[in-house]
Amino acid sequence: MAVKRVLITGASKGIGREVAKYLAAQAHYQVIGTGRNVDRIRDKIEGVRYVNLDLCNESSIYACIKEVGDIDVLINNAGMAQIGSVEEVSMDKLKQIFEANFFGSVRLMKALGKEMRLRRDGHIINITSLVDKISVPYLSGYTASKTALAGFTQAYRMELMEFGVKVCTISPADVKTEMRADLILPENSVYEKKVLKMEAGMYKNMEAAPGPIIIAKLIEKILKTKKPKPVYNVGNMVGPIMFLKRTLSDKALEKLLKMIYGI
Numbered sequence: 001m002a003v004k005r006v007l008i009t010g011a012s013k014g015i016g017r018e019v020a021k022y023l024a025a026q027a028h029y030q031v032i033g034t035g036r037n038v039d040r041i042r043d044k045i046e047g048v049r050y051v052n053l054d055l056c057n058e059s060s061i062y063a064c065i066k067e068v069g070d071i072d073v074l075i076n077n078a079g080m081a082q083i084g085s086v087e088e089v090s091m092d093k094l095k096q097i098f099e100a101n102f103f104g105s106v107r108l109m110k111a112l113g114k115e116m117r118l119r120r121d122g123h124i125i126n127i128t129s130l131v132d133k134i135s136v137p138y139l140s141g142y143t144a145s146k147t148a149l150a151g152f153t154q155a156y157r158m159e160l161m162e163f164g165v166k167v168c169t170i171s172p173a174d175v176k177t178e179m180r181a182d183l184i185l186p187e188n189s190v191y192e193k194k195v196l197k198m199e200a201g202m203y204k205n206m207e208a209a210p211g212p213i214i215i216a217k218l219i220e221k222i223l224k225t226k227k228p229k230p231v232y233n234v235g236n237m238v239g240p241i242m243f244l245k246r247t248l249s250d251k252a253l254e255k256l257l258k259m260i261y262g263i
């Protein structure tokens, strides 16, 4: 089996780390993982090459692209979250989350996807979130940036299809990681109670969720599949959630979501 060069963003911890570890353990993958400051990664995985990448910094992205060279598999995993009300999250903060969760990945896709098209081979896997199907209050920037990435991925998939490049989205529900959202909550905020409830609910759900190995195994399965699906919904309670999304009206779904988070 030919060796595939995999670039996975955000491999310093959480899902990205687990995917890097899982693929690096197999002889036919050469894994390059990124972090914003790879010198600070304490528990590096043997066999993984680490490269600095800050998705909010254009020159860091282009330096990373230059450094990694040809890539067969691009996994856009790195991401950040913010919790706060629309009124209280500044435009700068919203732009930051779009750089990290959307534009940064787009820059990588434009550069590395073109090379894949020329070689008529390659995989691009973008990790969004189930919020790309169900909007979540106080996570508006996160919801919007992940929804943008999901839409972009679907369109790009169809553009690259005829060139043999396979593009798909993994849309996870909760996964147990240490991911923590940037809490944006000014003093005396009228939204304080609900934002904090939402934050606590989110971490409680993550704590009860399966670990990131489910994403690693799914990625391996996708890489071995001749015709990957456009979207893979995965993670805690994803079956019932998708069933409710299909069967409930938007209004009923909204009520249910507010009830679940007690907001």
Ligand SMILES: NC(=O)c1ccc[n+]([C@@H]2O[C@H](COP(=O)([O-])OP(=O)(O)OC[C@H]3O[C@@H](n4cnc5c(N)ncnc54)[C@H](OP(=O)(O)O)[C@@H]3O)[C@@H](O)[C@H]2O)c1
Binding pocket: 009, 010, 011, 012, 013, 014, 015, 016, 034, 035, 036, 037, 053, 054, 055, 056, 077, 078, 079, 080, 100, 127, 128, 129, 130, 171, 172, 173, 174, 175, 176, 177, 178, 179, 180, 206
């Ligand atoms: N965990 C969940 O429940 C869940 C659910 C749905 C979707 N997701 C998505 O899955 C992905 C991974 O989540 P996770 O739970 O593994 O999160 P995590 O443990 O917080 O890891 C996030 C990774 O992204 C990197 N990162 C963050 N901001 C970055 C930036 N501006 N530029 C470059 N790298 C950056 C971090 O690297 P450094 O901090 O080392 O730079 C880290 O390696 C994210 O896109 C997340 O939205 C997670």
